[in-house]
Amino acid sequence: MDTGFLSNLLLVVESGSMAEAARRVGVTPAAIAQQIQALERELGVALVMRAGRTVIPTEAGQRVVERARSLVRGFDELKALAQEQEMGGELRVGTITSALLSVLPDVLARFAAAFPQVKLLIRAGTSTELFEALQRGEVDVAICLHPAFALPKSYDWHLLREEPIVVLAPARFARADPHELLRREPFIRYDRALGGGKQADQYLRRAKIAPRELFELNSLMAIALMVDRGLGVSLVPDIGTPLTKGLRLARLPLPEETEPRRFGILWSRASTRSRVIGGMIECSAEVLRR
Structure with a gap:
């Protein structure tokens, strides 16, 4: 049994999609489907089935997946142990x-x-x-x-x-009061499901600032581009990426102390x-x- 096939079965179950599993390992969805079919032939049971647009394990497939995780991990550890000296x-x-x-x-x-x-x-x-x-x-x-x-x-x-939380604003606001900007300008929120977004939201609550929210995004680069275009201001971690060097941005430190x-x-x-x-x-x- 090919442990690579088992590993890709785990990816399919984790992502719920053969296409997504194929994207992660750099092969075609047809190749992933063939690998799973080979496993099914070898084991004599169906391992996955479709539920709408999602691929889920069958009852037998779930039992195989639970055991396959330890098998794949064990093989990876064995291979790593053999190669560790080099x-x-x-x-x-x-x-x-x-x-x-x-x-x-x-x-x-x-x-x-x-x-x-x-x-x-x-x-x-x-x-x-x-x-x-x-x-x-x-x-x-x-x-x-x-x-x-x-x-x-x-x-x-x-x-x-460590990255401080800063107000990201168009360059023309470089000398403005950060809290006033957050209250006055349209606000581009960093996704609250992410760590930096949670920190920004906590700061706004502590400072009793209710911004005029325009939209919420999970991409810091997308936020930087929109601020550069004058769509609003944001409260984000200062990640120091070289990709923003050409943008007209001001990074304003916060007047109240906050954890980076x-x-x-x-x-x-x-x-x-x-x-x-x-x-x-x-x-x-x-x-x-x-």
Whole structure:
């Protein structure tokens, strides 16, 4: 039985879509369907079925999925153990999108130069999704916001960056009062389902500011572009991305103290890829020192 086929079955069940699973691994949906059919022939049972537009496991498929997770994780750990001495193999990295837009490309470039024998597999998601993927063994390391809860002792955390919450406004408002802007100008809200959006919402509540909300977005780059076009102002983490250098933006510090957004590297202490993860942390430290 091909463990790669089992791994892709898990992706189908997780995403509810053969097309999405195919997109994540870079193959066609037809190839994913053929792999699942091969598993079904080998096991003698139907593993998935359609419920509207979603693909869900059958009763037998659910039993297989529960066991397949540990089998796939065990095989990955065995392969990593065999390759650990050479610092080779794969490193599965889950990351929040804003890290991909700021410091992470430099870190990955440094890591790829230092460890060319390691293949990096990058997966984007929210911090909550990445922590859950780490718990399930689907990623080796998560670059995410520090969880709002106390981390289990079985996990380690390395801070990469602290980002202050700022008022993002068109450049012509560079000398304006940030609170007055939030009250007066149309407001482009950062998604409250995300860590930085929650922090911004908490600040507005503490400051007793009820902004004139225009819309709510989960993309910091989209927000920056709309602020540049004069559509309104926003309250966001200052991610320091080079992609906004050409935009006419003002970043105004808040008059009241607030916690910065913190993101870093999270991994399991029991990971068989600990030496490779340590190499990524070293590369991160070198990039951030520069």
